[in-house]
Amino acid sequence: MGGVEARVPRGMRDLMPDEMRKRDAVLQRFKRVFRRYGYECIETPALEYWETLSGKYGVEGERLIYRFMDRGGRELGLRYDLTVPLARFIASHPDIPKPFKRYQVQTVWRADKPQRGRYREFCQCDVDIVGSSGVSADAEIIAILYECISSVGVDFSIRTNSRKLIRALVERLGIGVEDELPLARAIDKLERDGLDKVLEEVERLGVKGEALSMLKDFLSTKGTPEEVFASVSSFLGDSSSASSALSELRELFAHLEHYGLDEKKVLLDLSLARGLDYYTGPIYEVSVEGADVGSVGGGGRYDELLGMFVGRRIPATGASIGLDRLMSLLETSSSLDVEEGSADVLICRFSEETEEFEYRLARELRGAGFSVDLYLGDKARKGLRPQLGYAKDKAIPFVLIAGPDEMSKGSVRLKVMRTGEQIEMPASSVVDRLRELTSGG
Amino acid sequence: MGGVEARVPRGMRDLMPDEMRKRDAVLQRFKRVFRRYGYECIETPALEYWETLSGKYGVEGERLIYRFMDRGGRELGLRYDLTVPLARFIASHPDIPKPFKRYQVQTVWRADKPQRGRYREFCQCDVDIVGSSGVSADAEIIAILYECISSVGVDFSIRTNSRKLIRALVERLGIGVEDELPLARAIDKLERDGLDKVLEEVERLGVKGEALSMLKDFLSTKGTPEEVFASVSSFLGDSSSASSALSELRELFAHLEHYGLDEKKVLLDLSLARGLDYYTGPIYEVSVEGADVGSVGGGGRYDELLGMFVGRRIPATGASIGLDRLMSLLETSSSLDVEEGSADVLICRFSEETEEFEYRLARELRGAGFSVDLYLGDKARKGLRPQLGYAKDKAIPFVLIAGPDEMSKGSVRLKVMRTGEQIEMPASSVVDRLRELTSGG
Numbered sequence: 044m045g046g047v048e049a050r051v052p053r054g055m056r057d058l059m060p061d062e063m064r065k066r067d068a069v070l071q072r073f074k075r076v077f078r079r080y081g082y083e084c085i086e087t088p089a090l091e092y093w094e095t096l097s098g099k100y101g102v103e104g105e106r107l108i109y110r111f112m113d114r115g116g117r118e119l120g121l122r123y124d125l126t127v128p129l130a131r132f133i134a135s136h137p138d139i140p141k142p143f144k145r146y147q148v149q150t151v152w153r154a155d156k157p158q159r160g161r162y163r164e165f166c167q168c169d170v171d172i173v174g175s176s177g178v179s180a181d182a183e184i185i186a187i188l189y190e191c192i193s194s195v196g197v198d199f200s201i202r203t204n205s206r207k208l209i210r211a212l213v214e215r216l217g218i219g220v221e222d223e224l225p226l227a228r229a230i231d232k233l234e235r236d237g238l239d240k241v242l243e244e245v246e247r248l249g250v251k252g253e254a255l256s257m258l259k260d261f262l263s264t265k266g267t268p269e270e271v272f273a274s275v276s277s278f279l280g281d282s283s284s285a286s287s288a289l290s291e292l293r294e295l296f297a298h299l300e301h302y303g304l305d306e307k308k309v310l311l312d313l314s315l316a317r318g319l320d321y322y323t324g325p326i327y328e329v330s331v332e333g334a335d336v337g338s339v340g341g342g343g344r345y346d347e348l349l350g351m352f353v354g355r356r357i358p359a360t361g362a363s364i365g366l367d368r369l370m371s372l373l374e375t376s377s378s379l380d381v382e383e384g385s386a387d388v389l390i391c392r393f394s395e396e397t398e399e400f401e402y403r404l405a406r407e408l409r410g411a412g413f414s415v416d417l418y419l420g421d422k423a424r425k426g427l428r429p430q431l432g433y434a435k436d437k438a439i440p441f442v443l444i445a446g447p448d449e450m451s452k453g454s455v456r457l458k459v460m461r462t463g464e465q466i467e468m469p470a471s472s473v474v475d476r477l478r479e480l481t482s483g484g
Numbered sequence: 485m486g487g488v489e490a491r492v493p494r495g496m497r498d499l500m501p502d503e504m505r506k507r508d509a510v511l512q513r514f515k516r517v518f519r520r521y522g523y524e525c526i527e528t529p530a531l532e533y534w535e536t537l538s539g540k541y542g543v544e545g546e547r548l549i550y551r552f553m554d555r556g557g558r559e560l561g562l563r564y565d566l567t568v569p570l571a572r573f574i575a576s577h578p579d580i581p582k583p584f585k586r587y588q589v590q591t592v593w594r595a596d597k598p599q600r601g602r603y604r605e606f607c608q609c610d611v612d613i614v615g616s617s618g619v620s621a622d623a624e625i626i627a628i629l630y631e632c633i634s635s636v637g638v639d640f641s642i643r644t645n646s647r648k649l650i651r652a653l654v655e656r657l658g659i660g661v662e663d664e665l666p667l668a669r670a671i672d673k674l675e676r677d678g679l680d681k682v683l684e685e686v687e688r689l690g691v692k693g694e695a696l697s698m699l700k701d702f703l704s705t706k707g708t709p710e711e712v713f714a715s716v717s718s719f720l721g722d723s724s725s726a727s728s729a730l731s732e733l734r735e736l737f738a739h740l741e742h743y744g745l746d747e748k749k750v751l752l753d754l755s756l757a758r759g760l761d762y763y764t765g766p767i768y769e770v771s772v773e774g775a776d777v778g779s780v781g782g783g784g785r786y787d788e789l790l791g792m793f794v795g796r797r798i799p800a801t802g803a804s805i806g807l808d809r810l811m812s813l814l815e816t817s818s819s820l821d822v823e824e825g826s827a828d829v830l831i832c833r834f835s836e837e838t839e840e841f842e843y844r845l846a847r848e849l850r851g852a853g854f855s856v857d858l859y860l861g862d863k864a865r866k867g868l869r870p871q872l873g874y875a876k877d878k879a880i881p882f883v884l885i886a887g888p889d890e891m892s893k894g895s896v897r898l899k900v901m902r903t904g905e906q907i908e909m910p911a912s913s914v915v916d917r918l919r920e921l922t923s924g925g
Contacts, residue, residue, distance in 0.1 A: 049536070049572045049575030049576050049793045049794070050533065050536075050572075050576065051528070051529055051532075051572070051576055052529060052533055052554070052558075052560060053554075053556070055529035055531060056529065057527070057529070057573055057576060057577070058526060058527040058528075060524035060525060060526055060586070063524070063525040063526060064525070067525070078827075078855050079853075079854070079855055079856065080850070080855075080856065080857070080858075081827030081855055081856055081857030081858075081880075082826075083501035083504070084501060084504040084505075084508070085498060085500060085504060086498070086499040086504065087492075087499075088493060088496035088497065088498070088605050089530065089562075089591060089593070089605060090493050090496060090550075090593075090605070091492075091493060092491065092493055095491075109531075109552070111550070111551075111552030111553075113493070113494075113595070114595050115494070117494075119493060134490030135490050135491065135492055136500070140874055140877035140878055141861065142859075142874075144857065144860075145501070150530060152530070152531075154555050164530060164531070172860060174861065174862075175860040175861055175862060176862050177860065177862065179858075179860055180860045183858065183860060301839070301840060301843035301844075301847075302843070302847070303847065352490045353490070385522055385524045385585070386519075389522075399742060402743070403742075406742075409520045409521070412520075413520070414519050414520055415520065415521065415522055416521070416522030416585065417521075417620075417624065418583075419613060419616040419618065419620055419621045419624060420583045420616055421616060421617050433581055436581035437581055439522075
């Protein structure tokens with residue numbers, strides 16, 4: 044006995060009942076938002092063939108995929124995100140009506156270096172539109188992201204930008220087209236590593252002198268869309284790529300106005316780049332005030348990714364919310380009004396004699412919709428004390444005592460754990476009485 | 485473009501929106517039952533260290549585990565069930581109050597030969613009590629199983645037996661104690677392979693002549709508990725193991741009586757053995773009328789498994805429902821009243837001119853709680869026809885048409901897709917009108 048080392052794998056964790064109650068409350072809110080916008084739920088397998096996953100996340104990303112052999116000798120990998128599986132899904136189901144608006148809440152795995160708030164297994168809540176090229180689709184995704192994060196009561200903002208602006212920047216800086224991704228990746232590290240480090244990295248791409256100091260100004264430009272547009276126009280000039288990027292962003296913000304969002308919370312931030320390779324247009328990211336766990340969500344348009352699977356271009360845009368990071372922020376927030384106890388009522392057990400009475404009360408209360416824990420521990424024979432301890436440990440607010448004395452009188456005693464008060468009442472009135480007590484009355 | 489083969493891995497599948505709606509409805513019902521009995525939800529990682537999983541499922545089972553190396557060179561495996569992870573969980577969290585009543589709804593993986601209704605990735609809904617040795621705990625689990633399956637409206641029965649009776653049978657047949665598991669596994673194949681095959685296999689264990697024909701009678705004994713008890717007593721005699729097994733089963737059925745279940749649906753069936761190694765007491769299994777997908781759920785007491793992790797004996801009992809098998813039965817059943825459409829209303833799009841009007845209607849309807857799909861396809865400029873086709877494809881029951889004509893009059897047209905009827909009304913009354921129409925009025 045006891046030979047097995049009982050440890051959870053490194054970088055992973057168990058989710059305890061109180062965490063699950065909070066997660067469930069948050070997911071209910073998210074799903075309500077997704078459904079209100081007409082998004083449908085799908086699920087895809089945790090495993091995909093290696094060919095499906097490879098070549099999509101860049102070298103650094105790909106190294107983090109849990110990869111292994113099937114019994115038939117085929118290579119498989121565990122989901123790294125929900126976007127590539129969506130692209131594969133669309134190719135596997137070519138007849139699905141488009142635009143296809145879907146949400147998906149599933150676990151992903153990355154063999155990353157574990158650190159605070161960062162796990163090797165975590166849950167993503169993704170929302171995407173497939174088959175819609177207009178910025179109205181990007182605006183809808185941003186609005187949904189906004190509503191989801193609002194619904195859990197944290198202080199946040201959504202920063203937006205466009206990969207097209209970064210492409211225009213590449214032209215303006217006079218570096219090669221092949222440097223767009225390295226530039227985006229360098230810029231993406233701004234928040235983590237600071238401006239100096241980013242400029243060093245950009246210098247290595249061949250940007251020098253005046254161009255470098257212009258970039259410094261560019262990356263420091265934040266504010267309301269109109270302020271930023273003005274400064275960007277003067278910086279990027281009127282090249283066709285710059286003006287197309289700018290007019291797309293202007294249109295995006297025009298659409299966003301229809302959603303009645305707080306303008307101070309949806310910003311244009313030229314330093315936003317996002318690390319992933321596949322973005323082609325608007326990109327967006329949620330920043331939470333005072334959070335040191337990185338971004339809790341974000342996304343963007345990826346008009347080329349689906350073509351890799353489907354064989355023809357299908358535009359798409361979407362966002363992902365990292366549930367685990369968000370939950371770690373909510374630990375200190377009281378905005379989730381989640382019940383603490385494992386049940387509404389504990390029914391104590393006494394003896395064989397009272398068994399039928401206890402079971403009958405349990406059935407009656409369950410029938411009335413209460414969550415009822417009938418004590419089944421082996422310590423029932425030791426009387427009330429261990430059972431009251433159990434109720435306390437499990438934060439069960441009410442304990443029903445229906446021992447031989449009470450049974451002979453047809454009564455029960457209801458103990459209110461918070462106050463210690465015990466109320467004796469006829470067994471027939473316990474449902475009504477509990478309803479009063481639990482409705483805050 | 486189009487170089488990637490877009491296939492789902494063998495034995496796995498995507499879950500489509502209509503399937504997800506049904507699964508969600510079923511899971512809501514299960515969770516309501518679990519919570520009504522005071523069970524709490526946990527989740528454990530998909531991956532466990534190989535040492536955690538190995539030696540728990542028998543040779544045949546262990547071969548089906550997806551197994552691979554961590555980057556650090558440690559061996560990992562994907563969850564094979566939720567019972568062994570629960571045992572590891574209890575050891576990892578020694579202070580959790582007991583009895584611990586938990587439910588867990590997660591995916592498991594088995595590299596099994598794919599066949600109808602059997603996948604390599606499937607969802608289990610488990611409910612267990614840890615730290616309770618009495619049969620009252622087994623009775624509660626059976627009652628929960630009963631309520632869950634009842635809640636989805638299929639015709640079922642729960643067959644019960646005890647591993648202790650099989651132990652007594654081993655004694656009676658005069659074979660060695662080490663043959664208990666082989667005997668259980670042989671009997672477990674009764675339903676699949678038939679009585680003759682089972683008797684052949686038992687003969688190989690050394691059971692012959694009269695003993696074998698007695699076993700034949702024994703395995704054919706089904707009926708109400710009292711009928712079976714009578715016939716078993718006469719067969720097994722009054723050895724101490726036989727009478728302790730029988731008294732335990734009698735007590736179990738006495739507890740079950742308190743739950744007011746339909747007696748014809750909870751049977752004692754001496755041919756039930758269950759394949760897993762770790763059962764020690766009462767075992768139970770759900771059989772669904774006319775199902776050819778095997779059992780949809782079952783479980784039993786496993787008083788020794790937790791000791792392998794915890795270092796001391798902790799009794800436990802619990803059941804598992806196979807959601808995917810159950811869902812495949814429900815495909816032909818109409819007991820789930822699930823809405824079909826992806827949204828309540830589709831709002832058509834016309835031109836930039838009407839955009840604000842359309843967005844305003846969308847916000848208003850969403851604010852009133854409706855699920856609203858604002859058409860975002862690139863075909864919006866082609867007029868109504870593709871948008872109505874989209875509503876039809878997605879089974880959206882109502883389409884809101886708010887074009888330039890309607891806008892100028894401050895009205896909208898609501899098309900009822902089922903009848904083709906179009907109702908023109910003031911824009912201000914659309915919320916009330918939709919409420920009437922969707923409440924079946």
